[in-house]
Amino acid sequence: MDAGNVPPPDGAFAVDQVVTAAGLLGVVVDDNDLTWLADAMAEQRAVEAVIDSLVLDDVDPLVTFDPRWND
Amino acid sequence: MTAARERLASGDISALELTKLVLDQIEDTEPLIHAYAYISPEHALESARLADRRRAAGEDLPLLGIPLAVKDNMETVDAPTEVGSRAMKGYRSSRDATVVERARAAGAVILGKTVTHEFAYGLNTPPTRNPWRLDCFPGASSAGSAVAVAVGSALAALGTDTAGSVRTPAAVNGIVGLKPTYGRVSRAGVFQASPSLDHVGFLARSVEDCALLLNVTAGFDPRDPSTIADAARDPDLALDRMPDLRGVRLGMERPYFFDYAEVQPGVRAAADAAISQMRSLGAEVIEVSIPELSLMSAVGSVINLVDNSAWHRRLMRDKRSDYDPETRRMLTLGAMIPAATYANAHKARRLLSRAVREAFKTNHLDALVGPTVPGVAHSLLTTPPLTPTPRLSPLVHHNYPGNLTGLPVLSLPCGFAEGLPVGLQIMGRPLAEKQIMQIGLAFQRSTDWHTRRPNLQTRPNV
Numbered sequence: 001m002d003a004g005n006v007p008p009p010d011g012a013f014a015v016d017q018v019v020t021a022a023g024l025l026g027v028v029v030d031d032n033d034l035t036w037l038a039d040a041m042a043e044q045r046a047v048e049a050v051i052d053s054l055v056l057d058d059v060d061p062l063v064t065f066d067p068r069w070n071d
Numbered sequence: 072m073t074a075a076r077e078r079l080a081s082g083d084i085s086a087l088e089l090t091k092l093v094l095d096q097i098e099d100t101e102p103l104i105h106a107y108a109y110i111s112p113e114h115a116l117e118s119a120r121l122a123d124r125r126r127a128a129g130e131d132l133p134l135l136g137i138p139l140a141v142k143d144n145m146e147t148v149d150a151p152t153e154v155g156s157r158a159m160k161g162y163r164s165s166r167d168a169t170v171v172e173r174a175r176a177a178g179a180v181i182l183g184k185t186v187t188h189e190f191a192y193g194l195n196t197p198p199t200r201n202p203w204r205l206d207c208f209p210g211a212s213s214a215g216s217a218v219a220v221a222v223g224s225a226l227a228a229l230g231t232d233t234a235g236s237v238r239t240p241a242a243v244n245g246i247v248g249l250k251p252t253y254g255r256v257s258r259a260g261v262f263q264a265s266p267s268l269d270h271v272g273f274l275a276r277s278v279e280d281c282a283l284l285l286n287v288t289a290g291f292d293p294r295d296p297s298t299i300a301d302a303a304r305d306p307d308l309a310l311d312r313m314p315d316l317r318g319v320r321l322g323m324e325r326p327y328f329f330d331y332a333e334v335q336p337g338v339r340a341a342a343d344a345a346i347s348q349m350r351s352l353g354a355e356v357i358e359v360s361i362p363e364l365s366l367m368s369a370v371g372s373v374i375n376l377v378d379n380s381a382w383h384r385r386l387m388r389d390k391r392s393d394y395d396p397e398t399r400r401m402l403t404l405g406a407m408i409p410a411a412t413y414a415n416a417h418k419a420r421r422l423l424s425r426a427v428r429e430a431f432k433t434n435h436l437d438a439l440v441g442p443t444v445p446g447v448a449h450s451l452l453t454t455p456p457l458t459p460t461p462r463l464s465p466l467v468h469h470n471y472p473g474n475l476t477g478l479p480v481l482s483l484p485c486g487f488a489e490g491l492p493v494g495l496q497i498m499g500r501p502l503a504e505k506q507i508m509q510i511g512l513a514f515q516r517s518t519d520w521h522t523r524r525p526n527l528q529t530r531p532n533v
Contacts, residue, residue, distance in 0.1 A: 067477025
């Protein structure tokens, strides 16, 4: 499935990595969801790589959102 | 709705008679299309009687006696609001959502609540079916509202749009959908998904009907601090008759909206033909380039996933077993996205907004145009399960630009592919709903796509 410019994951996310990450974050994970989450987190890392590739240093991280072109 | 208003005003039909007709249509069509989660016939008939009394007393409100449907993520005093979830079973609010309150104040008769995905977010497959082909996907989370309008079991409906959930069901059901500018319509009393992406929108059979709904519901609301105070001073969004599109400049961003790999040839052809039609009406069509659009799905997915998980954090802890497994997985995924990624997604969003703004300004555009969704409704019988990160799905690809920028977008029928409806979206400048609706109206008046109706003779096979 094409996802814009998000490349496919460059490697699988292991189920035990999901368990470790969830434990560190205090997130409850159902055993039945582990395989799905491993695939999804691998895709999500690819998304994060896209965002990390942007130069955002000078962007004002506004907390509120206003659609008007005031800036 | 326009014709019904005229007949009500002339006394040709009463609100009670009209409401009974629509309730009959609900009874006839619900076994096939399952658009409603809850129907309130007694309340609807009582509202209709009241509308008739008010008209007899000389009142003439914009929606007086018009039967409307409300998406089941909006609170209503006279019906439960269960948001498609067992976790909210039996929930009732003591107050209407502001948008419902304003529709009632304009005289609307509320018929009931329409089916949504769980919390307008889940990936579960609700029972609602596409009336054009009953084995097909009915659209995103406002599907119940869209299908009700398409089959005439409501004259118009309220919906919400966080990643295309008004525009996608409008497109795949062959009706008109409007997602107004962020902050134009209050979301108070509407279940939150992603606070900076959520919009209330409208589903109707014509551009004029969307304009009417926007006109009676728009404006500042102290219950929703995101509503724009200036917009309240915009007194009249009613449409003027624009004879053609001379002087209108439309932008086409071909790489994102037309060359994307998932755009089906029939959809591309229908959208191209619609834009040619607009050109023949006098519009100037300009090819523009906004490379930053390709980041929309990545940025939108992060914000949407994290925001939803944040809202559900407590409820998931208390009622975890009541959630659909598909929803639960998405909410778990959102809880595991790093905070720094979320913060950077919001920064990236600013870049995207600026890029779109610059394209409008540099090219002196009135609107960007393209297909609403890349494909027609897919079959629920043959489509494989969604990929792990469905927020990157083609279903949301064309819609995230409208949610991330907050710009107003109109979707209207523009043809058929494989026998199923295709939608064209028109995205305008901030608070330029009137302008994009004028453009849509000129197109609508030169075609008959919006008058096509599904034939519901076939029995469902799913």
